[in-house]
Amino acid sequence: MGKVSIGLRGWRFDEADVFDSDGSIKPLAEMPPEPRQRVSRLTAIIGNACDACMLLEDDERHCNVALAVYGEPMSEVLLCEEHEPDFLYWFREEGGDEYAGNAAMKDRFLEWIADGGRAPDEYAGIEHVDSEPDALPNAAVTGEIPSLEDELEEMDEGEREALDVDLSDLDI
Numbered sequence: 001m002g003k004v005s006i007g008l009r010g011w012r013f014d015e016a017d018v019f020d021s022d023g024s025i026k027p028l029a030e031m032p033p034e035p036r037q038r039v040s041r042l043t044a045i046i047g048n049a050c051d052a053c054m055l056l057e058d059d060e061r062h063c064n065v066a067l068a069v070y071g072e073p074m075s076e077v078l079l080c081e082e083h084e085p086d087f088l089y090w091f092r093e094e095g096g097d098e099y100a101g102n103a104a105m106k107d108r109f110l111e112w113i114a115d116g117g118r119a120p121d122e123y124a125g126i127e128h129v130d131s132e133p134d135a136l137p138n139a140a141v142t143g144e145i146p147s148l149e150d151e152l153e154e155m156d157e158g159e160r161e162a163l164d165v166d167l168s169d170l171d172i
């Protein structure tokens, strides 16, 4: 059992935490709390625009859809192909790792971008954090986790609270 990403690269999960032995996504209640928080957060943020694009573009239609997610759920940073190298450069070379696990990470990174911070050209194309494409179980390859969205819809509020799932911007 290895580490996998679901939908967006960046966040990594122990396969055993999030998938059944047949490769389908586990019910949320059967996941340990930390991956459960991230997986339920993913259902809300997959398909959203890149945060750096949103900062730099006046028109949301010019923003790229995010392909990667870093940071903590609810204060995560969403990044497109173009801006992921900027984040990795900031994190590794500009002291961003100081904010690992810190809710302030997103704001500090976006301040750096707003101040004109960018990765040097040669940094683009550097290996991604997950340099090997993951052999994603079938449930994950579509970039969506529909079974979870259905599951969340069917839960009542008390059940969701019991799971500590924050759905503040999930469109259900």
Ligand SMILES: [Zn+2]
Pocket: 050, 051, 052, 053, 054, 064, 079, 080, 081, 082, 083
């Ligand atoms: Zn972007």
